[in-house]
Amino acid sequence: MRSFSEENYRNIQSLFTEKTGVPLRKRRAARAAPVALAAAVLAALLTVTALAADLFSPLAGDDLALGAVYEGDGVVSVHVENRSDKELKFQKQLRLLRWDTSEEIAPKRGAAVRFANTAFAPHTEGVMTLDLSRAYDLEALDEPLAQGGYYLVLTNSNFVFGQDWICFIHAAAPEETGEPAEAVPEKSPEPTAAPLAPAETDAELTARVEETLRPFFAMTGDVAQRRAHNAEYYAACAELLVPLGTRVARPAPSDLVIGDAEDGVIFDPTAPADAQHLLTGENYTTLDAYGLPVGGAPGEEALVLSALVAQRAGDTDGGAPIPVVYLFTYFREDVENADHLFVHGRLVPLSEVEDRRVYEDERYVCYELSEYFYTDVQTHAETLCAQRGDVCWNDAARQRVQKIYDYYTSTETLAMLVRHLAA
Numbered sequence: 001m002r003s004f005s006e007e008n009y010r011n012i013q014s015l016f017t018e019k020t021g022v023p024l025r026k027r028r029a030a031r032a033a034p035v036a037l038a039a040a041v042l043a044a045l046l047t048v049t050a051l052a053a054d055l056f057s058p059l060a061g062d063d064l065a066l067g068a069v070y071e072g073d074g075v076v077s078v079h080v081e082n083r084s085d086k087e088l089k090f091q092k093q094l095r096l097l098r099w100d101t102s103e104e105i106a107p108k109r110g111a112a113v114r115f116a117n118t119a120f121a122p123h124t125e126g127v128m129t130l131d132l133s134r135a136y137d138l139e140a141l142d143e144p145l146a147q148g149g150y151y152l153v154l155t156n157s158n159f160v161f162g163q164d165w166i167c168f169i170h171a172a173a174p175e176e177t178g179e180p181a182e183a184v185p186e187k188s189p190e191p192t193a194a195p196l197a198p199a200e201t202d203a204e205l206t207a208r209v210e211e212t213l214r215p216f217f218a219m220t221g222d223v224a225q226r227r228a229h230n231a232e233y234y235a236a237c238a239e240l241l242v243p244l245g246t247r248v249a250r251p252a253p254s255d256l257v258i259g260d261a262e263d264g265v266i267f268d269p270t271a272p273a274d275a276q277h278l279l280t281g282e283n284y285t286t287l288d289a290y291g292l293p294v295g296g297a298p299g300e301e302a303l304v305l306s307a308l309v310a311q312r313a314g315d316t317d318g319g320a321p322i323p324v325v326y327l328f329t330y331f332r333e334d335v336e337n338a339d340h341l342f343v344h345g346r347l348v349p350l351s352e353v354e355d356r357r358v359y360e361d362e363r364y365v366c367y368e369l370s371e372y373f374y375t376d377v378q379t380h381a382e383t384l385c386a387q388r389g390d391v392c393w394n395d396a397a398r399q400r401v402q403k404i405y406d407y408y409t410s411t412e413t414l415a416m417l418v419r420h421l422a423a
Helices: 002-020 034-046 048-052 138-146 203-207 211-217 223-227 230-247 273-279 332-336 350-356 377-388 395-408 411-417
Strands: 064-072 075-082 094-098 114-116 124-131 150-155 164-171 256-258 280-285 302-309 320-331 340-343 346-349 357-360 364-368 418-420
Touching (some): 064 150, 075 280, 114 280, 124 273, 230 340, 256 320, 273 280, 273 302, 320 332, 320 395, 332 364, 346 350, 350 357, 350 364, 377 395
Antiparallel strands (some): 064 075, 075 124, 150 164, 302 320, 357 364
């Protein structure tokens, strides 16, 4: 038994030294009471500043600011402000707990939360996006979220040797008021325009939607009101698609992601060169920016890359997400047996999109299909910014959106960047 404990001590000693760079000196054994050990563990869990000392020193209360907003569909936007002199890299893991009971919510077995934009350079801020939709039962989470009852524990070192940060999740502002989701609690932005229907903002796009589905694109009102009709929309899609059977390939669940831009790519020259990755975010979603389904059945989703537009004049990093790139993934076998895809209310011949294929392997095929969501990216972005009301839409924002769009809709670029999450 003694040799076992000695070996374990050496393992712990080497692991601690490897992680922290601080050597451990072995002390003479002491007969500590169990209650003292429990108290020490509790103190370590509760004292965030003590945990911060080794890897992110100093991390006082003013060195890091977090604000999380639940956007719906399992997506959480976390506004991160790194006020320290060191780079912060969140690990792609979290704990989700209820505030009222401190109960940790267990994720689904084998499922993972999707993270986007986890690294923050010194003295920068931006938005980290978390997609909980596959890892948690969203229906079970709805009631506590409506009561503001969740918080996240984020880490940069496996919740052990590094730091843990608590971040409360606030519900997005009620859609019926027209107020946007805001990740910075101090701001209370006001909308600058009444909600518009997709048919009003992009008549050319809507004209190409299947005739039986056009009424849904012409609905006035806000996102919440359109989402209330999604069951009817899916029923109308079923009437259209079921008779076609396997002739229409349907989106497949996958773990494909878009990697960071290549070194030297500049989206906004006013932002630091090493912080350009903070100007985009990505997540999986079943809905477009107007609350309309991207597919033809519940659960069908697209991987969306958003340009993050500054919310205050002079800001150079992060901001409000404006979706500009839509990727759809399918099982290769389904594509080989089909002649159409169904995208955003339209039956699309496969022959029409073969030049938009950006990834394939023995199981999956992925297409960039942004053109089926808007006709002109500048009009699209400007309209969405006006709907949010919390975005500084100026020439710098226009150029940032255009450069992000040009870069990430290039099939050659996406062919280099699209990969599996674990790759």
